[in-house]
Amino acid sequence: MTQQPPIVKCLVWDLDNTLWQGTLLEDGRVTLPGPVRELIAELDSRGILQSVASKNDHDQAWNQLQALGVAEYFVLPRIGWGPKSDAVREIAAELNFALGTIAFVDDQPAERAEVQFHLPEVRCYPAEELSGLAALPEFSPPTVTVDARRRRQMYQAGFQRKAAEEEFTGPSEDFLRSLELVMDIGRATEEQLSRVEELTLRTSQMNATGVHYSLADLRTLLADPRHEVLVTVLTDRFGPHGAVGLQLLEKHPRVWNLKLLATSCRVVSFGAGSVILNWLVDEASRAGVHLVADFRRTERNRMMDIAYRFAGFTDEACDCRAGLPAPAHEDIQRLHLIPEPHAPSPTVKLNAVSLQGG
Incomplete structure (x- = not known):
């Protein structure tokens, strides 16, 4: 069986x-073919990041990308005269x-060979294969x-x-305030489910079970x-963090069972886990019920154990x-x-759905 290459x-x-077509420093004017523009947008919509490694004058090349209307698609561009590897x-x-x-x-075989020699894991493609790139399995994530x-x-x-953050000189709590963090906790939608499933698979340090x-x-x-099925989304003044938390809650008359709490490690430093837990505790207090949280110790989730105890x-x-269904696994506390x-x-400013009633 042929193994599919990693995405x-x-x-x-x-x-x-x-x-683009043309050599910027020689021709002065270059053109962006329509199919290339479409490919850039398509890869972006699939969640594939794009960057630039080009031997050019940085300011002139970047200004050209802006003039062509595609500069926003490229992160961490490297435009200069060093080796592309x-x-x-x-x-x-x-x-x-x-x-x-x-x-x-790259259109130049010598440039592709230089990258391949120094970085053999990197996959290199000639420019003439651009038209078929989007159809290749390695550029086709199974779920977006x-x-x-x-x-x-x-x-x-x-x-x-x-x-x-690197420029900020005050206390860390003052920096967090300056971010203008907004947390939204709401019921999952059908559109969010694939991301919710991903959170259950990919979070490990901050995953309770x-x-x-x-x-x-x-x-x-x-x-x-x-x-x-609750999803936590975080934003700040710079932009979105995306869906960073998942809470699966089973509600009974006397007790709410938190069957799973998972948060992205990216937002641990912002105290996201504590805000989510405190909100759940407050909702249970208003409903007059106890809280029971499922926890299964793993090699990596000691931080979640600490969060629960704290x-x-x-x-x-x-x-x-009494009367709660058995846990999903026998080693769950x-x-x-x-x-x-x-x-x-x-x-953190919190906007959250009410769990009262129902």
Whole structure:
């Protein structure tokens, strides 16, 4: 059986006679073919990032990309006179992508050979193959989530956020306030389900049980009035963080069972997990019910254990657990909490659905 190549996460473009037709420094005027413009937009919509490695005058080339209306599609461009292998390596390192997930396209065989020699994991394509690129399996993710479609905007916002943090000189809490963080917690929509499934698969450090829920499982839970499938979305003044949290809650008359809490590691430093837990505790307090949280210890989720304990969950016995369905796995613990209200987060504005009634 032929093994399918890993999906490309970032395509790095040469410019002259590859992305555009003509040589900028010689011709002064270049053109962007319609099919290339369409390919750029299509790859972007699939969540594939794009960058540039070109031997050109930086300002002139970047101004040309802006004039052609495509500059916004490219992250971390490397335009200068050094080896293209160095440029590709730097792009991969800053994105924190493995070299095997990087692709490079160039019209010059010598440039492709130079990249291939120094970075053999990088997949190289001649410019004449551009018309068929979108049909290749490595450029065709099996699922394109809501967040994948805006991956570029999320990365661009992340670069701006990181630069602002490096320049900031005050306390970390003041920097968090300056971000103007807004957290939205709402019931999952059909459009979000593929991202919800991804969160159950890909989060590990901040995943309370490590249990995977398939799309079919999630649709079943959505249709069950006892269950809440909740998605947390985070934004700030720089742009979206995307869907960063998932909460699966089963509601009973005396107790709510938090069957899964998973949050992206990207937002741990913003205190997202604490805000989500405190909100759930407050909702349970208003409903007059106890909270029981499922937790299964893994090699990587000690941080989640700490988060639960810090929120007040304990191993104490309580008859509120009576009648709860058995956990999904026999090694899942059930931690208990009698809810008490919390003060609002000083750094995060919270917009959340009410869980009262139903």
